[in-house]
Amino acid sequence: MIWQLDLLILTLVVICGIGAIMVRDLLGAAILFGAYSFMMCLLWAIMGAVDVAFTEASVGAGVSTVFFVSAVYHTTRRTKD
Amino acid sequence: MEDILRLIIEKYNYWIYITLMMIGLYAIIAKNNLVKKIVGMNILQTAVILFFVSIGVKRGATVPIIEHAHDGAHHAIRAAEYINPLPHVLMLTAIVVSVATLGVALVIAIKTYQRFLTLEEDEILKQIREP
Amino acid sequence: MKILGLVIVALVGSVLIYATVDFPPFADPESPASLHVSPRYIEKSLDETAVPNVVTAVLADYRSFDTMFETTVIFAAGVACFLLLRIPRRRPPGPRHFRHRLTGLTFRVKDGENGKEIFLPLREFEPVDSVWTPHDFIIEKVCRYMIPFIQLFGLYVIAHGHHSPGGGFQGGVILGAAIILLSVSHNLRTALKRMREKTGALCSALGVFIFAGTGALCLALGYNYLDYRALAALLPGGPIMARSHGMLLVEIGVGVAVMGTMVWIFKNLASLGRYDEGL
Numbered sequence: 171m172i173w174q175l176d177l178l179i180l181t182l183v184v185i186c187g188i189g190a191i192m193v194r195d196l197l198g199a200a201i202l203f204g205a206y207s208f209m210m211c212l213l214w215a216i217m218g219a220v221d222v223a224f225t226e227a228s229v230g231a232g233v234s235t236v237f238f239v240s241a242v243y244h245t246t247r248r249t250k251d
Numbered sequence: 252m253e254d255i256l257r258l259i260i261e262k263y264n265y266w267i268y269i270t271l272m273m274i275g276l277y278a279i280i281a282k283n284n285l286v287k288k289i290v291g292m293n294i295l296q297t298a299v300i301l302f303f304v305s306i307g308v309k310r311g312a313t314v315p316i317i318e319h320a321h322d323g324a325h326h327a328i329r330a331a332e333y334i335n336p337l338p339h340v341l342m343l344t345a346i347v348v349s350v351a352t353l354g355v356a357l358v359i360a361i362k363t364y365q366r367f368l369t370l371e372e373d374e375i376l377k378q379i380r381e382p
Numbered sequence: 383m384k385i386l387g388l389v390i391v392a393l394v395g396s397v398l399i400y401a402t403v404d405f406p407p408f409a410d411p412e413s414p415a416s417l418h419v420s421p422r423y424i425e426k427s428l429d430e431t432a433v434p435n436v437v438t439a440v441l442a443d444y445r446s447f448d449t450m451f452e453t454t455v456i457f458a459a460g461v462a463c464f465l466l467l468r469i470p471r472r473r474p475p476g477p478r479h480f481r482h483r484l485t486g487l488t489f490r491v492k493d494g495e496n497g498k499e500i501f502l503p504l505r506e507f508e509p510v511d512s513v514w515t516p517h518d519f520i521i522e523k524v525c526r527y528m529i530p531f532i533q534l535f536g537l538y539v540i541a542h543g544h545h546s547p548g549g550g551f552q553g554g555v556i557l558g559a560a561i562i563l564l565s566v567s568h569n570l571r572t573a574l575k576r577m578r579e580k581t582g583a584l585c586s587a588l589g590v591f592i593f594a595g596t597g598a599l600c601l602a603l604g605y606n607y608l609d610y611r612a613l614a615a616l617l618p619g620g621p622i623m624a625r626s627h628g629m630l631l632v633e634i635g636v637g638v639a640v641m642g643t644m645v646w647i648f649k650n651l652a653s654l655g656r657y658d659e660g661l
Contacts, residue, residue, distance in 0.1 A: 191278040218334040220547040228555040240652040241357040245364040249284040261407040281387030309411040315436040330421035336436040344452040351459030354647040
């Protein structure tokens with residue numbers, strides 16, 4: 171485990187997480203959540219949890235982003251906070 | 252002072268999981284939009300998964316796939332050489348279940364939107380109070 | 383509400399920080415979690431089950447009850463989405479759109495007398511979505527050539543999950559994502575032509591049935607539920623290889639269930655339960 175890489179990706183994870191709940195556009199929130207999931211997947215690959223990283227890459231970054239986008243497509247992009 | 256610094260450096264992964272958990276919990280409690288709440292719920296779930304995976308990490312160990320020859324012969328296996336696989340197993344199923352619950356949560360949000368034509372919690376509550 | 387939320391979050395955070403101070407340091411090989419149960423799995427699983435990937439061995443053999451009910455939870459989530467969203471009416475009343483296959487012209491067709499639907503001959507016209515009709519040649523062709531390889535990779539991940547990272551959950555999600563990609567790159571109708579609504583639901587139930595059926599087969603052969611050594615009577619290779627083969631059966635069940643459920647939930651979400659047009 172390379173701790174410099176680990177720290178860099180941990181910082182990116184926190185930034186993406188804060189961005190996903192702060193951005194005033196639900197489509198942007200969905201895409202930032204996808205980026206957050208992918209960073210999380212990289213983090214688990216670094217920690218040696220290859221199976222968990224594989225699942226997160228296909229589920230979190232792939233399918234759940236599609237679910238969010240299709241839900242936003244049928245409702246609205248606007249949000250007050 | 253030196254003790255606190257060592258504590259922070261020694262457990263840096265745990266501090267990040269606490270930060271993510273607080274972000275997720277704040278989104279669930281304080282955000283007004285239903286989809287934002289669902290994003291917060293997912294961040295909370297991944298924070299718990301990060302915590303479990305961090306428990307299993309061992310310094311100087313490799314991924315939990317055991318080295319072996321083609322016919323299945325292998326050297327003596329020492330547990331300290333492989334990362335703890337048990338948290339990985341528990342969290343693997345949790346991730347897939349989290350996407351299934353995400354689907355149900357989004358469906359409920361869509362049904363709410365169809366009924367009230369808004370995703371904001373305060374406007375929904377106002378419509379319920381004044382029919 | 384914001385201030386109350388911040389107070390609660392600060393309280394929870396301070397409790398967590400207080401608890402973390404007593405934790406062993408990160409990545410400590412001597413931490414209690416790494417000394418108690420997992421060494422047994424790491425040292426014995428290759429000899430007992432002939433599966434080098436410890437995660438797969440624990441997931442599908444030692445803790446297979448856990449996995450079986452997780453699969454049931456996924457199936458239940460698919461059923462919940464279906465029951466909440468699916469509506470019997472196929473489309474709202476109003477004009478529909480058709481594209482002429484040869485010339486690419488789009489026609490807007492109103493309902494006839496008494497609200498009767500008018501259909502153009504499907505050999506010459508294809509129905510298109512009324513809201514959003516992407517017709518991007520490059521995206522359609524590239525996705526059409528990518529999808530078979532994605533599906534092949536999904537099958538590889540399921541079948542090779544014993545020796546490399548992977549298994550039923552990942553392979554099932556990849557297989558489902560291939561169908562979702564078809565739906566996103568073309569439209570929902572094309573995906574429904576390849577995999578009908580009933581197929582997704584049946585796959586979802588069939589996967590849980592394969593999992594539970596493997597367990598019941600072991601029970602019928604005189605062993606405990608989900609004790610794959612019983613399969614040695616049916617499959618070659620003795621009781622240790624039978625455990626490996628039993629895991630493969632169970633992983634196939636998990637993969638089929640996850641693929642069906644992902645596609646099922648996506649189609650319900652994307653078309654609001656109408657199954658005609660959508661994302």
